[in-house]
Amino acid sequence: MADIPATTEPAAEAFGGRRARGGGQSTVRYLATKLGGGAISLALVAVLGFFLFRAMPGNPVRSVIEGRGSASYEEIKRIKAEWKMDEPLWTQFVDYMGDLLRGDLGTSIKYRAPVAELIGERFWWTILLTGTALLLAVALGLLLGSRAAWRHGSRFDRWSTGTALVLWSVPTFWLGLIMLVVFSVGLDLFPTAGMTTPGGVSGGWFAELLDVLHHLALPAITMTAVIYAQYLMVMRSSLLEEMNADYLTTARAKGLRDNLVRRRHAVPNALLPTITIIFLHMGLVVSGAVTVEKVFSWQGLGLLTYEAIGVPDYPLLQGTLIVLAAAVIVMNLLADVIYRFVDPRVRSA
Numbered sequence: 001m002a003d004i005p006a007t008t009e010p011a012a013e014a015f016g017g018r019r020a021r022g023g024g025q026s027t028v029r030y031l032a033t034k035l036g037g038g039a040i041s042l043a044l045v046a047v048l049g050f051f052l053f054r055a056m057p058g059n060p061v062r063s064v065i066e067g068r069g070s071a072s073y074e075e076i077k078r079i080k081a082e083w084k085m086d087e088p089l090w091t092q093f094v095d096y097m098g099d100l101l102r103g104d105l106g107t108s109i110k111y112r113a114p115v116a117e118l119i120g121e122r123f124w125w126t127i128l129l130t131g132t133a134l135l136l137a138v139a140l141g142l143l144l145g146s147r148a149a150w151r152h153g154s155r156f157d158r159w160s161t162g163t164a165l166v167l168w169s170v171p172t173f174w175l176g177l178i179m180l181v182v183f184s185v186g187l188d189l190f191p192t193a194g195m196t197t198p199g200g201v202s203g204g205w206f207a208e209l210l211d212v213l214h215h216l217a218l219p220a221i222t223m224t225a226v227i228y229a230q231y232l233m234v235m236r237s238s239l240l241e242e243m244n245a246d247y248l249t250t251a252r253a254k255g256l257r258d259n260l261v262r263r264r265h266a267v268p269n270a271l272l273p274t275i276t277i278i279f280l281h282m283g284l285v286v287s288g289a290v291t292v293e294k295v296f297s298w299q300g301l302g303l304l305t306y307e308a309i310g311v312p313d314y315p316l317l318q319g320t321l322i323v324l325a326a327a328v329i330v331m332n333l334l335a336d337v338i339y340r341f342v343d344p345r346v347r348s349a
Helices: 004-054 060-065 073-082 089-101 115-150 155-169 172-186 205-242 246-253 258-270 272-285 290-295 301-309 314-342 344-348
Strands: none
Touching (some): 004 089, 115 155, 115 258, 115 301, 115 314, 172 205, 205 272, 272 314, 290 301, 301 314
């Protein structure tokens, strides 16, 4: 019996070491699985996008010769050869995948410029618009959702959830048009279109910043009004599930005020289900809102995609699809990883 502690301790250390290494290997394997799944998803998006866009109605050659009047047969043939539209579909697909593996997204038919360059120019404007709207929607939704759940059944609960659901059901383009009619045309408080004042403003960088924010206000508020309801409803539902938990009863028994119980104990646990939704929308942020950018003439990726559909501009559509799909996949991966570290139940599963 005297030898048991001496033999048990090294065994326990060895077992603990194996568990630690096993946990590390499990995390690495988990990340590798997620990365592999993301790569496969992106490849499938690229393949399906290639064939899907070519099944769309429309003739890119017609858009190229538009404005030139009538075009001869030789000119049409030359344009098709320039854009490799005279080659078999499988040859076009092989060339497209080869260019994509080299990081070449091709050249836009409409703009006759590299697709990567066009996306780079519009990318940050979309981030500014939809990122601002997302931050406002998350803050507003979580705040109102927690207060609505804590005051379940009250007038505030009914008013906040009812208003959020009504705005969520409203078509985004319709709400944008209403905002334009009321605040731009009627009250003349905000610009009707664009991202900056034509010709610029005087007063230095601060005046230019205020000018951009002035143009940003209406489209950002429109997007916020439409999307904040889902954060409110998820937060409200999660907090309602937590309200009768034993640890909240214990906190109240210790004499903590109701606001402290909610803020320090209930809300942090109720936030877990919203992490996935927030990160999913962070991925969709890059896609922008096509309707909002079109209504307010915001020169982002959403408007660029809308313009490419009208041609149809195959290289530009393929490039924007790859960027948008990559953003969603990356944010899904981050959501899974963060949720794994935040929630112990996921780690032990």
